[in-house]
Amino acid sequence: xxxxxxxxxxLIILEGKNCTLQCNYTVSPFSNLRWYKQDTxxxxxxxxxxxxxxxxxxxxxxxxxxxxxTKQSSLHITASQLSDSASYICVVSRVAxxxxxxxxxxxSLTVIP
Amino acid sequence: GAGVSxxxxxxxxxxxxxxxxxxxxxxxxxxxxxxxxxxxxxxxxLIYFQGNSAPDxxxxxxxxxxxxxxxxxVSTLTIQRTQQExxxxxxxxxxxxxxxxxxxxxxxxxxxxxxx
Numbered sequence: 369x370x371x372x373x374x375x376x377x378x379l380i381i382l383e384g385k386n387c388t389l390q391c392n393y394t395v396s397p398f399s400n401l402r403w404y405k406q407d408t409x410x411x412x413x414x415x416x417x418x419x420x421x422x423x424x425x426x427x428x429x430x431x432x433x434x435x436x437x438t439k440q441s442s443l444h445i446t447a448s449q450l451s452d453s454a455s456y457i458c459v460v461s462r463v464a465x466x467x468x469x470x471x472x473x474x475x476s477l478t479v480i481p
Numbered sequence: 482g483a484g485v486s487x488x489x490x491x492x493x494x495x496x497x498x499x500x501x502x503x504x505x506x507x508x509x510x511x512x513x514x515x516x517x518x519x520x521x522x523x524x525x526x527l528i529y530f531q532g533n534s535a536p537d538x539x540x541x542x543x544x545x546x547x548x549x550x551x552x553x554x555v556s557t558l559t560i561q562r563t564q565q566e567x568x569x570x571x572x573x574x575x576x577x578x579x580x581x582x583x584x585x586x587x588x589x590x591x592x593x594x595x596x597x
Contacts, residue, residue, distance in 0.1 A: 406543040410590060410591075411485075411572050411574070411588030411589055411590055412524065412572070412574075412586075412588050412592055413588065414585045414586060416585075417585060452506075457523065457524060459524075466524070468537060468539060468540075469514075470526075471523045471524040471525065471526065472523060473522065473523035474523055
């Protein structure tokens with residue numbers, strides 16, 4: 369069964385601290401993995417996209433890692449800011465047929481001053 | 482505008498009525514996606530278009546749901562005989578190519594559908 373699981377479900381951290389969000393998946397055959405940030409009431413915004421050959425990819429203070437062997441990904445946020453408060457969604461897509469996306473339920477991050 | 486737009490932003494309808502949701506993708510984007518997000522739940526993939534054709538309709542929850550795209554531009558998602566469980570935010574996204582590693586999806590603000 370193709371699944372994407374994220375942990376923790378929710379997280380509260382102090383402004384300026386770092387945090388790491390986890391994504392484990394069983395989707396196969398794997399095409400790519402994406403991390404999205406979704407602010408409350410807004411559409412998701414893409415942070416990173418990684419294929420199986422990519423181990424790490426950065427986007428500003430966001431760094432995503434991928435271990436295709438263990439089917440795990442992490443999103444590391446450095447020096448958190450209040451504006452980082454959002455839901456972070458891991459999405460794994462499968463190779464054809466079709467173009468199927470499997471979404472995690474997200475990690476809700478709250479950054480407090 | 483330069484982004485994906487959706488209309489209406491909010492729609493309240495009575496159970497059993499039909500509704501039509503519209504998505505205007507970023508100009509030139511060949512791929513278009515529809516998602517659903519129920520309150521407190523994750524995103525749910527519904528359907529995607531490559532040009533005007535829909536290679537993958539696997540996410541449509543029932544035959545009450547249909548979608549079309551014309552002119553490789555505007556797309557409409559139609560829900561017939563709406564049910565209360567259809568209440569959700571319906572999100573549209575577009576990208577310049579479908580499925581590949583370069584496929585960054587740009588999302589619209591969504592349409593919040595409430596079925597009474």
